[in-house]
Amino acid sequence: xxxxxAGLFIKNKEDLSNPxxxxxxxxxxxxxxILLNLLLCAAKITIGALNHSIAITTxxxxxxxxxxxxxxxxxxxxxxxxxxxSVHPFGHGRIEWIMSIFTSCAVVFMGTALAHxxxxxxxxxxxxxxxxxxxxxxxxxxxxxxxxxxxxKRIARIADSExxxxxxxxCISDSAATFAVLSSTIVTHLTSWKIDGYCGILVSLFxxxxxxxxxxxxxxxxxxxxPDENLLQNIIAxxxxxxxxxxxxxxxxxxxxxxxxxxxMHITGRKEHCERLNRVAEExxxxxxxxYHCDTFIQVDYLIEDEALAEKTQTIVNSALQKYGxxxxxxxxxxxxxxxxxxxIFDLLYPADLQxxxxxxxxxxxxxxxxxxxxxxxxxxxVLRRERFRLHG
Numbered sequence: 166x167x168x169x170x171a172g173l174f175i176k177n178k179e180d181l182s183n184p185x186x187x188x189x190x191x192x193x194x195x196x197x198x199i200l201l202n203l204l205l206c207a208a209k210i211t212i213g214a215l216n217h218s219i220a221i222t223t224x225x226x227x228x229x230x231x232x233x234x235x236x237x238x239x240x241x242x243x244x245x246x247x248x249x250x251s252v253h254p255f256g257h258g259r260i261e262w263i264m265s266i267f268t269s270c271a272v273v274f275m276g277t278a279l280a281h282x283x284x285x286x287x288x289x290x291x292x293x294x295x296x297x298x299x300x301x302x303x304x305x306x307x308x309x310x311x312x313x314x315x316x317x318k319r320i321a322r323i324a325d326s327e328x329x330x331x332x333x334x335x336c337i338s339d340s341a342a343t344f345a346v347l348s349s350t351i352v353t354h355l356t357s358w359k360i361d362g363y364c365g366i367l368v369s370l371f372x373x374x375x376x377x378x379x380x381x382x383x384x385x386x387x388x389x390x391x392p393d394e395n396l397l398q399n400i401i402a403x404x405x406x407x408x409x410x411x412x413x414x415x416x417x418x419x420x421x422x423x424x425x426x427x428x429x430m431h432i433t434g435r436k437e438h439c440e441r442l443n444r445v446a447e448e449x450x451x452x453x454x455x456x457y458h459c460d461t462f463i464q465v466d467y468l469i470e471d472e473a474l475a476e477k478t479q480t481i482v483n484s485a486l487q488k489y490g491x492x493x494x495x496x497x498x499x500x501x502x503x504x505x506x507x508x509x510i511f512d513l514l515y516p517a518d519l520q521x522x523x524x525x526x527x528x529x530x531x532x533x534x535x536x537x538x539x540x541x542x543x544x545x546x547x548v549l550r551r552e553r554f555r556l557h558g
Contacts, residue, residue: 167193167320170193174189174193175189175190175193178190181323182456182457187323187324187325188324190320191261191324192239192242194316194317194332195235195236195242197316198231198232198313199232202229202232202235203229205225205228205309206228206229206232208225208302208306209222209224209303210225210226212225212299213225216295218299218346219282219283221303221346223279223282223368223369224303224339224342224346226275227275227276227339228306231335233271234268234272234332235332237264237271238261238264238265238328238332240264241260241263241264241265241328244257245257257422258421259387259422261327261328262327262386262387262422264328265331266384268331269377269380269383270380272373272376272379273372273377273380274376275372275376276375276376279368280365280370280373283364286362286365287362287366295351295353295354300347300351303343303347310337311336311340313332314333317330318330318333321333325422327383327386330382331382331383334379335375338374338375339371341371342367342368345371346368348364389420392418396418397416397418399456400416400418400428401416403453403456404430404445404449407441407445409434409441410432410442410445412432412433412499413430413433414430414433414499415429415431416428416430417429417430425459426457427462429464430461431466432445433466433499434467434468435467435470436467436502439465442465443465446463446464449461449463466499466501466502466510467502468499468501469500469502474500474507478509479495481533483495484533485530485532486530489519489526492516492519493513493514493515494514496548497510498510498511499511506541507542508542509534509541510544510546511546513547514548514550515548516549517549530545531543
């Protein structure tokens with residue numbers, strides 16, 4: 166069904182790298198989710214009220230909550246369509262992450278409220294009525310939620326949407342919860358056990374868990390997550406296909422939501438290849454723009470290939486860090502031209518317990534170079550690692 170709707174309502178639906186196409190897919194998934202959840206909600210609340218089942222009614226309100234979160238998500242997707250301007254130059258894609266926080270909190274709140282209602286049903290239990298309509302509605306609900314899981318998971322990959330990833334996970338929880346309701350209804354009908362309220366508690370816990378998981382994932386996205394490995398390798402391959410590029414450093418992908426990102430990096434090479442390296446930077450930026458609809462900023466650094474100088478500067482670094490033994494490591498060490506100065510650039514890898522000393526360590530290294538000569542400019546990038554390293558050059 167989603168494929169058919171995409172063909173009807175999404176232009177250039179095959180251009181999956183286009184942020185606008187990603188947003189169109191996400192909006193379509195939200196609209197479909199709103200309609201399906203409202204249908205399930207109406208059916209379950211009606212059946213639950215007619216048959217005095219708190220578990221089925223609770224499950225129906227869960228679908229109503231899902232419809233509400235889909236509405237909020239849809240609004241977020243529509244706002245995210247707007248591009249950059251003077252106030253928000255990188256677009257509005259991150260509004261989806263903010264909406265995800267609200268929807269996740271709403272799901273947790275709804276689950277808590279339904280748990281309270283189910284707890285009251287335990288203290289004052291009623292045996293629900295049983296009918297074929299209950300079995301049919303709940304079975305169809307499990308099938309529909311399973312279908313929603315698959316299309317939300319698929320579109321979440323297309324749109325790179327945290328909200329749709331959370332919705333897909335919620336659909337699996339809903340399927341499990343509805344199966345529990347169906348099981349309790351059958352068990353209650355075949356036995357004298359009044360477990361309807363307990364099943365309502367179980368459904369509520371599923372809802373709360375889904376909300377907390379969704380909140381945790383979107384907060385992780387806001388904090389900044391590692392880029393997709395395939396994307397990273399494609400970017401590197403695009404640049405390193407030119408033999409004049411000796412290395413790529415400080416490659417960063419700045420994520421602004423819905424597939425729009427900004428790439429920045431340093432490439433190194435010999436000064437004699439300066440004209441070609443500048444053309445490489447321009448060509449790579451253009452190719453990445455055409456392929457990913459992103460902006461790319463590439464700085465060209467010219468390496469100093471003097472073995473004696475490299476050995477001397479590494480000795481200065483090793484001496485400054487000697488008192489820390491093998492608890493620190495130096496990586497990506499390089500010497501770069503900077504006018505009349507020499508840039509000494511490297512990554513400093515350190516364990517978590519030395520994090521509060523990072524600035525002191527940096528200053529110790531800088532003082533060691535200042536004492537040697539004022540021609541050195543030291544640039545150190547601290548990298549937190551939890552395992553121990555041996556120092557190397």
